Amino acid sequence: MIRTVAVDPKTKRALHVEATWNETHAVDGTEVLPVYLPAGMAHGTFKAAVISGAATTIVTSPNAEGSLMLTDLFVSADKVNNASVTVQFADGTRSIPIIAPFVTDAPVNLGAALAGRWQGWKDARVEVVTDTAGQNVTVSVGYIKMPTGLPYDEWDSLR
Numbered sequence: 001m002i003r004t005v006a007v008d009p010k011t012k013r014a015l016h017v018e019a020t021w022n023e024t025h026a027v028d029g030t031e032v033l034p035v036y037l038p039a040g041m042a043h044g045t046f047k048a049a050v051i052s053g054a055a056t057t058i059v060t061s062p063n064a065e066g067s068l069m070l071t072d073l074f075v076s077a078d079k080v081n082n083a084s085v086t087v088q089f090a091d092g093t094r095s096i097p098i099i100a101p102f103v104t105d106a107p108v109n110l111g112a113a114l115a116g117r118w119q120g121w122k123d124a125r126v127e128v129v130t131d132t133a134g135q136n137v138t139v140s141v142g143y144i145k146m147p148t149g150l151p152y153d154e155w156d157s158l159r
Contacts, residue, residue, distance in 0.1 A: 008032050040071030040142060048140040053133045059087075059141050061125035067149025068126060070118040072142030075101060077108040083132035087139055089120040090127045094152055098126070103135075121156070122149030 006015040016031035047060045062068045068089075077085050085108070086100040098118070101108040120126075128139045150158070 006034065038071075039069075039144060043144045044071045044142050045144075046072065046140055046142040048138065049128055051128055051130050051135065051137045051139075053135060054131050055129075057128045057130075059126045059128060059139055060143060062120070062123060062149065063145050063147070065122060065148060067122055067124060067146045068120050069144045069146050070098070070114050070120075070126070070141060071144060072114060072140070073099065073110070073112045074140040075099065075108055075110045075137070077101065077103045077137040078135060079103055079105065079107045080132050080135050083130070083135050085135070085137050086129045087141075088127050088129065089124040091121070091124045091152065095127070096120075096124075119146065120149070121152045121154075124149070124152075 006017075007013065008015060011032070013030075013032060015034050017034075049057045049059045051057050060068065073087065075085070075087060080103055083103050084100065085103055087098045088095045089098060090096075099110070101110060126141050126143070128137060130137055149155070
């Protein structure tokens with residue numbers, strides 16, 4: 001086995017690593033600790049929308065030529081007879097539903113920390129579509145704005 005040591009490029013000091021089965025030791029304050037953060041925690045942000053009534057509401061859009069990767073999704077909606085709510089990726093031409101909870105029989109309260117790669121295609125935004133007066137819907141979306149994105153046809157062929 002070849003043993004390697006990660007080194008801080010500025011100070012040339014070895015980065016501190018610790019085997020969890022060894023005895024613990026006192027930290028002297030000179031250690032440099034590498035930290036792993038999931039992409040959503042390191043680069044993510046969120047936006048929320050509150051919708052009352054029938055509407056198509058854009059929650060967030062990617063930068064030009066970019067795409068959105070979702071990290072979290074929260075949806076709450078009142079029970080409303082014969083109503084529908086759809087959270088979707090859309091680009092003005094095409095739309096793909098992310099979730100369409102059934103709100104006719106019961107209110108919806110959903111929270112999901114998405115673990116897969118929920119990434120839309122180039123220029124696809126996140127929209128909420130409601131279709132009935134008197135609806136009250138709140139959607140919060142955690143996301144990362146990716147600098148690039150695949151064209152829809154290529155994105156769709158990879159699903």
